[in-house]
Amino acid sequence: MGTGFSETPLAVFTTLAPMGAGAFLVLAYIVAAAKLDDEALARLDKLSIVPFIVSAIGFIGAFFHLANPLHALGVFAGIGISPLSNEVAVGVVYMLVALVYVVLAFVGKLTVSSRKVLSLGVAVLALVFMVFCGLAYMMNTIPTWNTPASIVQMVGYGLLGGSVFAALTCGLAHVDASRQVLVAIVAPAVLGLVLSLAGFGMQIMAAASLSNIWGVAIDLVPAIWGLFAVLAICGIIALALVAMGGKKNFPIAFSALACALVVVGVFLARIGFYGLYMSVAL
Secondary structure (H helix, E strand, C coil): CCCHHHHHHHHHHHHHHHHHHHHHHHHHHHHHHCCCCHHHHHHHHHHCHHHHHHHHHHHHHHHHHCCCHHHHHHHHHHCCCCHHHHHHHHHHHHHHHHHHHHHHHHCCCCCHHHHHHHHHHHHHHHHHHHHHHHHCCCCCCCCCCCCCHHHHHHHHHHHHHHHHHHHHHHHHCCCCCCHHHHHHHHHHHHHHHHHHHHHHHHHHHHHCCCEECCEEHHHHCCCHHHHHHHHHHHHHHHHHHHHHHHHHCCCHHHHHHHHHHHHHHHHHHHHHHHHCCCCCCC
C-alpha cells in the first residue's frame, strides 16, 4: 500500500474532523426542524460535546503530523497563500464557534434563539471546513490530488460520518426517532455515501491515466480498488444499521457500530488517497 500509512496522522485528521463537523450540521437541522420538546433539546444540547470530541481528536492527529509540534502556530503564517494554512484557519474558527456552542449547551445557558443562531453558525462553518479540507489538496504540483474529486469526497465523508455520529448523539440523548429526525439523519447519510464513492472513484480512475518517469499513478496503491470496496461495504452496512436503529430510537450499539464501520472505511480510503501521491517531477 506504499507510503499511504506514512501520512496516518493526516488520515486521522481528514477522517474524524470532517465527521464531527458533519454531525454538527445534521444536529443543527434536527434542532431547527424536528420540533423536539424542551427536555429532549436540553439532553441533545449536552451531548453536542460528542461531535466536538470527534473533531478535536482529528485535530490532534493533524498536530502530530508536524515535524515539530511546537511550531504549530507557524501554520498560520501561510494564510491566504498555503491551502493547508487556509484549511487549518477555517478549521480553528469552526472549532472555536463549536466550543462556544458546546460550553453554553453543557451548562444549560442556551435560549431558543441563541440555540438556533449558534447551531446554524456552527453548521455553516462545518460545511465550509469540509470544503476547505478538500481544497487543501488541490495543488498543481500533485496532479493525482489536484481534482474536484478531492472536495467531493471530503464533503461526502463529512456527511456520511456526521450522520452516523449524529445518530449516536441522538441515541445517547434519548431523542425520539420521529420521521423528521430519521429523515434528517438518513438523507445526508445517503448523500454522503454517494458523494464519498463518487469522489474516491473519480480520483482512482483519474490516477489510472496519470504517470511520470516512474510509472502510472494507480500502480502506487495496487489495492486501491479493494479500499474502494471496503469503503462501499462499510458505508452501506452503517447506513442500514442507522436506518434500522431509527425504528428503535437509535440504539447505542447499532449507532456505535455504524460509527466504527464508517471510521474504518473512510480511514482506509484516506490511506489510499495519500498513497496515490505523485508529483509532476517525481
